Amino acid sequence: MTHDTPPLLTVDNLGHRAGSRWLIRRVTFSLNPGFTALIGPNGAGKSTLMRTLAGLLTRDEGRIGSPWIRSAKGIHRRIGYIPQFPGVYQQLTVRQSLLRTAVWDEPTEWRAIHDKVDAIIDRLNLAALADRRGSELHPSERRRLALASVWLRRVLVVLLDEPTAGLDPEERLQFWQDLYWLRTLPESPRGYLVTTHLLAEVERYCDTVVVLEQGRVTYQEPVGHFIYRAAGHTFYAPDGASGPGVWHTGRVSAEGSWVVSLKAAPAFIPRPPDLVDAYLWVRNAGAQEVGTV
């Protein structure tokens, strides 16, 4: 995928520390329009990075810039952050919450605010929820409310921390449908950074992948390019091979176990790589490669 437009955000040598310990450091990447997945092992600092980008944690080093935003101070206002468990106003209905967000963000004529809120309720199919109180909302409904709020705030970029964790397959599909719907709306956020451990959804729905390991970005590239890193190293192992240089992906089919391997063994049958393969490849064999960042 090519990008004719400059990146939405440029993150340059960003660092955040707790005491003397750096949780993320020298994080450099740029966020392009579309959907970017932020992936990496547990404890790599994905949530810390998101919260630093959102301005919730101090930026102890480096800078966050955007060619689309003039004042450096205003940057956090143009970044929306949706945590894994979004908070709600317990006593307000969905419509009241949205009205409140709209008024706070841009005090304007009451009629115009109502029109904006009606529009987003319609476009994100929130009509059935509009009169329910925050306290009655299911976690996935809270996230839909958060998406609507983000649209009202006219942010440039949305950060979503583990939005699909704990959702069942149908709820996950609904979430991605909502996100894609949101993106088609006029004045919708242009860039979406999503953390997830479900690489199948990254492969289907995301344009770009950013890998965070031990507090640093080690890869940033289009999903297809990243998958290609494992090319030539993915096999079916009919007799379930093991040993150094062979990594099991946890999958299996009639042809055998799906493995990623440094070398082809005689019994191995080549198999096209997917994102799980590529991720396991760069995590295990990737030390021999040089990352792109």
Place this chain on the structure above:
Amino acid sequence: MVTIDNLTVSYRAAGPPALANLSLHIEGSALIIGPSGAGKSTLIKAIAGLLRPTRGRIWLDGEPISRRPLAARRKVAYMPQENWLPREATLAEYLGELAILDGYPPSARQRAVRDVAELVHLKAALPMRLKWLSEGMKRRALLAQALLRRTAWLLLDEPTLGLDPEEQASVRSLIRHIAQHRRVIVATQFVEDASAVPDRLLILRQGRLAADTSWDALMAVANGRLTRAPWSSAVTQKGRLWAPEAGGKTVILYERELRHPTAAAEQVAPTHEDGYLLLMHDREG
């Protein structure tokens, strides 16, 4: 064998029951999947003798669990969905005490604890207090305690929840390996977990059995039924199953029937999750 006869579990007098008139035999290993609130955890807990059925009966290898729930303790090891662990104990102390309770002879205890910690890649964490473990490590510690028990049955509730992709791969490989010599029942929200227990896939919905199938049959449901179409076509067709696609210009449409390769529409290779989504959609009518 697990035999479930007309099982109903209600948590509240009002409202629909968590499990409704469920009847089922489970011979070998099986995976239970379904939407949130379908009754997956309830079923696992009922088999483990951890809750009293409102109606119906459960036998586990001939033992009437619904009448004598404590009998299940000798037959099943259970990994709960929540990461509840004794916070102040180290992983070695925790597993060591469970080894004593399980009747390991003193000479074998340390070895058993080390082996099981190694299986879940937590050997380096043995001296750590459990409160300092990450959520992914806690998940694996709970899997370790279940593996330590030398029972015929292993009941695992969401074993891969919160795990990163590498941990998911290793836990799935491990479950697959264990299922070769013990019987494992897994409840999960992740269709991909079924690759670890591929022979029997039970899909629950609203406390009832929606499908009794397998990993391969699930894929067969979706074969030839996914086509690619411009984004606008999703907009026009309400009630139709569709998924967005990277780039945003096209969508994947889930067809009601098999589309022959000659059809003008471009075919999309399905995943098992597509099979699951289609199956659930088909059953809704």
